[in-house]
Amino acid sequence: MEHTEHTTTAVRPSAPPAPSRAQRRARRTHRWRRDSVELAAVFVSVTAADLVAKVVVKGHDGPVLLAASALALLATALFHSWWAHRHHLHESPVPAPAPAPGATALWRVRATVRDSPAGLARVCTAFAEQQVAIVSMQSHPLPRGAVDEFYLRAPHALSGTDLAALVTTGGHDLLDAPTRVV
Template identity: 80%
Template sequence: MEHTEHTSTAVHTSATPTPSRPHRWRRDTVELAAVFVSVTAADLVAKVVVKGHDGPVLLAASAAALLATTLFHTWWSHRHHLHGPPPPAPVASPTALWRVRATVRNSPAGLAPVCTAFAERQVAIVSMQSHPLPEGAVDEFVLRAPHALTSTDLATLVTTGGHDLLDAPTRVL
C-alpha cells in the first residue's frame, strides 16, 4: 500500500512576498501569538459585557471606535492615494484626418480585410458611409492615421484590403 502525504498551504493576501522556507517558523509564531492575543481580548470584552455594569456602553463605544477608524481610513486612502499614482497617460503620436472613397463588391465580410489592414498600421476609422450601387457599393471612410502615412500608403492599404479606389485619398486635416 502506498503512503501519500498531503500538505496544506495557507492563502496569504498581503502585498509582501512570502518569506523563504527557513524563516517560516517566525511568521507562524507571530501569527499564533496574534491569535492568542485576539482570543484573550475577546474573552476580556465578553466577561466585561456579561458581568460588568458598563457592558452596553463598552459595546457602543467599541462600535463607534470601529466606525470612526473605518471612516478615517477611507478618507486617508482617498486623500493620499495609497494605491499609487495614476498611470501616465499614453503619449499620442501626431495624426492626420483623411477621406478615402473606394468601391467594394457586395459580399459577406467584405470590409474585414480593409479593416484589418487599417488596424495593422494604427489607422482608426472615424466614420464610414456606404452608398449602394447596382453591383457592390461605394464606401467613404474618414480615417485618423499616423502623420507619417502618405496618400500612397493609404491607397495601398485600401487596395490590399480588396477595395478599388475611386480617387486618391484626400488629407482633410
Template identity: 35%
Template sequence: MKPTAHATSELSCEVCGQMPEPTKARLTLANIAVMLPIELLVHAAVVETHLPYLAKVLVLTLTATVLVIWVAEPSAARILRSWLHAPALRHRKKLGAAPALWRARTVLTDHPGSLQKVTHSLARLDANILSIHVHPVAGGVLDEFVLSAPGELREGELLRALRDGGGSEPQVWPTTALAMADGQTGALSLAARIAVNPEELPLAVAELLRARIEPAPDADTDPAETAPERDGTAGDGTPGDGTQGDGTVLRIPTAWHGPITFSRPGEPFTPAESARAHRLAELAEILSRRPAAPADPA
C-alpha cells in the first residue's frame, strides 16, 4: 500500500502542490460512498427526537452540510485517493515505461571483442544501441552511442554498465530523436548554410558541435601564441587537433574573424568533430575570398 501512496503523492503539482482533478464520475461515487453513512446516521439520530418538523429539517440540513464539508469530502479525497487518481497513475506509468533516448561516450581499448563486451553489458539493461560512431583517440578508441533504454533506467545505471563493459571515462546525457541524424549529414547541411553566407561560420560550428562561442581574446594577445594552425598543429609546431587543455575548448583560425573559440564543458571534442569544424572554416574562407558576381543589368 505504501508504494501506491508514494506514487500518488508524486502526482501533485510542483508549483501549487495540488493534485490533478479526478474525473467527475469517480469523484461523485467517492462522495456518495463517504456521505451516505453520515446521512443515514444523522437522519436516524434526528428522526427519533421529539422536535417540531421544521426544527428537524433545519437540524438535519445544518448537521449534514457541516459533516459533508468537514468530514466527508476530505475523507473521500484521502481514503480513496489512489482510486480517484487511478487514470492519471496509469497514464504516468505508461509514460515512465516508454523508452528514453540517451547519448553515451566511453573510451575502449582498441582490441577485438572490446565493443562486444560493452554491448552485452548494455543489453543486460535492455538498452538498445541505435547508432555508434568510433573516434580514434590516445590509448584506444572513443565510442559514441545513441541508446534507447527503458524509461525507468537512470544515468548511474548506464554509467555502471559502461564501466562493467570495460569502458573508461564514461559519460551519458539525455537526448532526443535529433541525435539520430549522423554528423556527416549535419555537417553537409551546415556547409550549405555557409555557402549562402560565410558570415554564418561561428553559429554553424556552434550548432554542429553543440558548443558555446567564447568571447574573442583581448586585442593585445598574440593569436599565434594560442591558436592552432590550420593544418592541425599547435602554435609551437607540435601535432594537435585544435583542442586546448582537457579537450573541452576548441579554437579555429580564420582570416577575417581571427581565431574563434568554442567550449563544451564536460564533453571533450573528438578529433572528427575538430576536423569537421576546421573544414567548415576553410570553406567559409574560400567563399569569402570569391569575388562577388556582377549585378544583372536587367
C-alpha cells in the first residue's frame, strides 16, 4: 500500500496596521483628559469631606448636626423599607404570558454525523415531521465524520429532550444537550 502524506500550510491573518501618528496623539490626549477629570474628582471629594469634618468638629452645633444627619438617614431607610414592603405585598403576581399558538423557540443542537448515506436527510425529515425549521446549519469536518451544528426554530411544545430524540433517531449522536437560545 502506498502512503500519501498531505501537508497544509497555515495561513496567518495579517496583523492590524500600526496606528498613525495622529491616532497615537489622540489616544494620549484622551488618556490625559480622563486622568485629569479623575484627579479633579478626587480633589473635590477630599475638599467636601474636609468641609464636613470641620463643621462637625469645630462648629458649635457639630455633634447636633451629626446626630440629626444620622437620624434623617435612619428614618429615610426605614421609610424606604416600609414603602417597598407595602407595595410589594399589594401587587398581584404577574403570571408569565403563555406562548401564543404557533409560537416558536430558537435552539442550538450539536451532533456528530455517522458516515452513512442519507444520514442528514433522515434528521431533516424527522425535524420536518415535528414542524421544526432549520434556521442555520454548519458542518465542521473531523478526521472521521463531522460535527453538525444546527440552529432550529421549534414549537414551544417541544423540549430539549424531544429535540435530542429527533436527532438521535435520525442517525446522529449528540455532543451535548440541546441549548435554548434566548
